Amino acid sequence: MRVRRVVLLSSVIAVCLVLLTLQSRGRGALAGQAIGVVAAPLQTVLTKVGRGAVGMWTTYVDWKAFRAENRRIREELAGLRVEALRVRETEEENARLRRLLALQERLPLSTLSGEVIAREWGWARALTVNRGAADRIIRMTPAINPEGLVGRVVEVRSGSSIIQTINDPASTVGGTVQRTRTSGIVEGEPSGATRFKYMARDGEAPRVGDLVVTSGLGGLFPKGIPIGRVGALIERGSALFQYAVLTPEVDFQRLEEVLLLTGQTAVDLAGHFPGSG
Amino acid sequence: MRASLALLIFGGGLAQTTFASFIRIGDVVPDIPLTVVVLLALRRGPEIGCLAGFASGLFQDVLGGGLVGVQALTKALTGFTLGKIGGHLWVHEPLVQVVGLVVLSIVEGVARFLLMQFFHFPGAFGDLMLHVVLPQSLYNGVIGAALVLAMAWTERMRAHSSWR
Numbered sequence: 079m080r081v082r083r084v085v086l087l088s089s090v091i092a093v094c095l096v097l098l099t100l101q102s103r104g105r106g107a108l109a110g111q112a113i114g115v116v117a118a119p120l121q122t123v124l125t126k127v128g129r130g131a132v133g134m135w136t137t138y139v140d141w142k143a144f145r146a147e148n149r150r151i152r153e154e155l156a157g158l159r160v161e162a163l164r165v166r167e168t169e170e171e172n173a174r175l176r177r178l179l180a181l182q183e184r185l186p187l188s189t190l191s192g193e194v195i196a197r198e199w200g201w202a203r204a205l206t207v208n209r210g211a212a213d214r215i216i217r218m219t220p221a222i223n224p225e226g227l228v229g230r231v232v233e234v235r236s237g238s239s240i241i242q243t244i245n246d247p248a249s250t251v252g253g254t255v256q257r258t259r260t261s262g263i264v265e266g267e268p269s270g271a272t273r274f275k276y277m278a279r280d281g282e283a284p285r286v287g288d289l290v291v292t293s294g295l296g297g298l299f300p301k302g303i304p305i306g307r308v309g310a311l312i313e314r315g316s317a318l319f320q321y322a323v324l325t326p327e328v329d330f331q332r333l334e335e336v337l338l339l340t341g342q343t344a345v346d347l348a349g350h351f352p353g354s355g
Numbered sequence: 356m357r358a359s360l361a362l363l364i365f366g367g368g369l370a371q372t373t374f375a376s377f378i379r380i381g382d383v384v385p386d387i388p389l390t391v392v393v394l395l396a397l398r399r400g401p402e403i404g405c406l407a408g409f410a411s412g413l414f415q416d417v418l419g420g421g422l423v424g425v426q427a428l429t430k431a432l433t434g435f436t437l438g439k440i441g442g443h444l445w446v447h448e449p450l451v452q453v454v455g456l457v458v459l460s461i462v463e464g465v466a467r468f469l470l471m472q473f474f475h476f477p478g479a480f481g482d483l484m485l486h487v488v489l490p491q492s493l494y495n496g497v498i499g500a501a502l503v504l505a506m507a508w509t510e511r512m513r514a515h516s517s518w519r
Contacts, residue, residue, distance in 0.1 A: 087405055091432075095424070098422060128377050129377075
């Protein structure tokens, strides 16, 4: 066994030395060329396989990275959309509250702001606001917003109040056409529309587009609060009263906040509303 | 068995000239044939180690285009020496195998440099050690560790399947 090992090692060393000696004397290139002929095709194939494997791996890594990035961007986009909605909502609320605050500061009477927390849109048309007896709200308190008259408080609870809007069928408000000073009554209709009932042939007739404001008669609503604009005139022959269909100044569908008029004033408020006059 | 040995030896040589460039770190490529020779010598003794070293070294010399016989001689001596003293070392420990591979890679590099001096090799020993032999030896250690783990896993799987 030991002899065999020594012989093997000696042979290997001898072969190597012979090879090296032959090469140093300029021979021995033939053996190298012969092996090269056999090995070159194998090397070509292996290199191609290696490049292919590396290419596939790179593609996979890229694909994985793109997928992860895509998922991250999608999540980010969804978050940003929600954020944008929130910002827009906040901006709109901010604008509404600014206008409400500006009106509150302009008006020469004490007011209290309230937030709409519920709506009744069926037989009756009413809003519930988060102000009640605890805030010293009493029945018949007028409710307005920067556009005009909303309605009046018809029921007071401890922490909330119900406001009957001016388009409720049971609502009646004394109104005046601002341009002609024609007096009449603004009534709600079951359809949700509002009409202005006025004395026919009493002075100059209203025209489409005229603004109707509160008359102040009866002492409930201060004078000059915008109610709506004349949308159409309905002639009914020789009837004593004629009607004008009103388009309310207030958009009840989008109403979010109101001002409750807790004080009284005899001053005409028409100049305090941007849309009037 | 012989076929798989031949495949291992020549496959290592071919892999060195083809795949090694794909797994290089900077300019450092592992010496895959040497790793194969060391692992074979540790497991199969000096004769297989010597023959494997000679064959793979010769193959590498030819494919590499250098002096044919240099690596054949150094790898044969490495395989033989390791196979001989392997019985006296605690070589069943994977850590010993990996550290031994690093040390042997350095020894093989030094031996190759000394042999090349007879043929007027122009490189400086310090530069060669710093930039080629030492980084390659460390890389060989990493490759060796991976191979040792792979072989251990294969043997465990084989034992598990035969037990069943």
